[in-house]
Amino acid sequence: MAASSLLRSLTRRNCAATDAFGHYQHHFRSPFSTAAAQAAAAAGARDEAGTKGGFPGLRPTAKGQKARVVVLGTGWAGSRLMKDIDTNGYDVVCVAPRNHMVFTPLLASTCVGTLEFRSIAEPVARIQPAVSKSPGSYFLLARCTGVDPDNHTIDCETVTDGEKDALEPWKFKVAYDKLVFACGAEASTFGIRGVTDHAIFLREVHHAQEIRRKLLLNLMLSQVPGISENEKRKLLHCVVVGGGPTGVEFSGELSDFIVRDVKQRYSHVKDYIHVTLIEANEILSSFDVRLRQYAVDQLVKSGVRLVRGIVKDVQPNKLILDNGEEVPYGLLVWSTGVGASSFVSPCLFLSHLMEVFNGGRIGVDEWLRVPSVRDVYAIGDCSGFLESTGKEVLPALAQVAERQGKYLARLLNRVMEAGGGHANSKAEIDVGPEFLYRHMGSMATVGRGKALVDLRQSKVG
Numbered sequence: 172m173a174a175s176s177l178l179r180s181l182t183r184r185n186c187a188a189t190d191a192f193g194h195y196q197h198h199f200r201s202p203f204s205t206a207a208a209q210a211a212a213a214a215g216a217r218d219e220a221g222t223k224g225g226f227p228g229l230r231p232t233a234k235g236q237k238a239r240v241v242v243l244g245t246g247w248a249g250s251r252l253m254k255d256i257d258t259n260g261y262d263v264v265c266v267a268p269r270n271h272m273v274f275t276p277l278l279a280s281t282c283v284g285t286l287e288f289r290s291i292a293e294p295v296a297r298i299q300p301a302v303s304k305s306p307g308s309y310f311l312l313a314r315c316t317g318v319d320p321d322n323h324t325i326d327c328e329t330v331t332d333g334e335k336d337a338l339e340p341w342k343f344k345v346a347y348d349k350l351v352f353a354c355g356a357e358a359s360t361f362g363i364r365g366v367t368d369h370a371i372f373l374r375e376v377h378h379a380q381e382i383r384r385k386l387l388l389n390l391m392l393s394q395v396p397g398i399s400e401n402e403k404r405k406l407l408h409c410v411v412v413g414g415g416p417t418g419v420e421f422s423g424e425l426s427d428f429i430v431r432d433v434k435q436r437y438s439h440v441k442d443y444i445h446v447t448l449i450e451a452n453e454i455l456s457s458f459d460v461r462l463r464q465y466a467v468d469q470l471v472k473s474g475v476r477l478v479r480g481i482v483k484d485v486q487p488n489k490l491i492l493d494n495g496e497e498v499p500y501g502l503l504v505w506s507t508g509v510g511a512s513s514f515v516s517p518c519l520f521l522s523h524l525m526e527v528f529n530g531g532r533i534g535v536d537e538w539l540r541v542p543s544v545r546d547v548y549a550i551g552d553c554s555g556f557l558e559s560t561g562k563e564v565l566p567a568l569a570q571v572a573e574r575q576g577k578y579l580a581r582l583l584n585r586v587m588e589a590g591g592g593h594a595n596s597k598a599e600i601d602v603g604p605e606f607l608y609r610h611m612g613s614m615a616t617v618g619r620g621k622a623l624v625d626l627r628q629s630k631v632g
């Protein structure tokens with residue numbers, strides 16, 4: 172896909188992806204409009220075909236046909252699985268609300284223009300070309316809304332972005348032989364009022380685009396005559412909430428941007444722009460204490476103001492801390508880690524069949540299978556080892572997700588070669604060794620070309 176069209180499609184996706192798990196906003200159409208009536212009829216027919224018999228190519232596979240692996244998600248886990256799956260034996264159907272994988276470790280750099288957006292987004296058709304070429308393999312821009320493990324089908328709803336003049340979203344079913352949940356986690360807000368409305372998360376390319384847009388807009392507005400000193404300071408106050416690796420890296424990028432770009436290109440307002448990083452506990456709490464101290468020193472040297480506090484309320488132009496302090500902001504980036512996905516956590520459709528890990532993750536056994544249902548697997552941030560495995564909870568990291576994707580592709584290829592690719596195939600297939608995770612260490616950049624690397628003992632889980 173050309174870079175420009177990829178970016179256009181990324182921009183267009185905004186509202187659906189910002190609220191990737193939220194309710195889709197149906198447009199109101201006048202009942203008197205013929206075009207609307209025709210569209211509604213077409214949508215009705217689509218719904219009927221899609222949800223009853225299923226669309227051709229998505230119905231249950233027959234013996235002699237390739238088996239179908241349905242992958243939910245185009246993140247680190249799903250993309251790696253699709254890359255390695257043997258498309259001579261399987262058709263791959265990927266269902267996700269975004270058509271590309273995001274190289275998340277570099278997302279912060281795109282917010283300030285160190286990297287371009289297209290450098291960190293890889294279209295799924297480039298990762299697994301079969302989805303755009305092979306009959307029977309597809310990428311479907313849709314969100315999975317339910318699973319019927321007894322009938323080996325999933326329910327989906329298209330993602331049309333709620334765009335004016337776009338097709339109404341419609342529902343359809345996809346039959347699977349093997350189903351892989353790789354649908355990630357969701358940004359935590361801890362239920363704090365105003366976060367979703369006023370803060371920007373940093374998880375998707377469109378978030379980075381929004382941050383960049385707002386930062387530049389504020390810089391330009393602050394130079395327009397008539398703005399008061401107070402307004403200028405507020406507009407150029409960039410607040411980051413969350414002192415984990417993402418918050419720290421983003422604060423570092425911002426302070427580099429101030430030194431490198433603002434001082435040259437916006438020198439009239441260079442003394443007004445500031446970065447504040449708010450953290451309830453320790454900055455980079457998972458890192459060794461000496462590395463933490465180094466990070467703090469570097470951030471302070473770069474001019475980042477570090478505040479220890481808990482955000483209680485977020486209002487349009489200010490947030491309130493637990494000690495009552497009001498912090499005005501022009502840009503607010505929220506990066507306090509991830510929690511259970513609202514798609515997975517209620518597990519409405521599976522709760523009677525599936526054990527759900529306490530963090531709201533889907534419980535898996537040592538081979539990443541969901542033990543209580545046949546032919547269902549879960550990998551990446553949405554999954555967690557069941558307590559019965561005796562294994563520790565793996566962190567929500569790309570290095571975990573990517574390796575689980577790789578492992579599961581190998582397992583599924585092995586199952587297919589042993590004649591077990593289709594749904595409900597014989598149970599006694601040797602699926603090989605269990606998944607073992609070796610932690611390779613953690614890294615976080617702190618700006619000014621500096622980074623910390625924590626290589627304490629590798630962890631095996």
Ligand SMILES: Cc1cc2nc3c(=O)[nH]c(=O)nc-3n(C[C@H](O)[C@H](O)[C@H](O)COP(=O)(O)OP(=O)(O)OC[C@H]3O[C@@H](n4cnc5c(N)ncnc54)[C@H](O)[C@@H]3O)c2cc1C
Pocket residue numbers: 191192243244245246247248249266267268269275276277278279313314315316353354355356373374417514550551552553567568569570571572
């Ligand atoms: C800014 C940032 C920096 C990071 N840096 C690092 C780092 O340096 N090192 C590291 O190891 N980790 C890092 N991480 C963590 C890492 O990105 C995640 O652990 C990783 O993305 C998890 O992969 P995943 O495939 O499980 O989920 P994701 O990559 O989140 O992908 C989830 C996919 O599921 C799709 N989806 C969601 N809902 C549905 C649905 N209902 N139906 C179908 N599809 C759905 C989404 O659209 C998406 O395609 C970082 C994360 C962020 C946000």
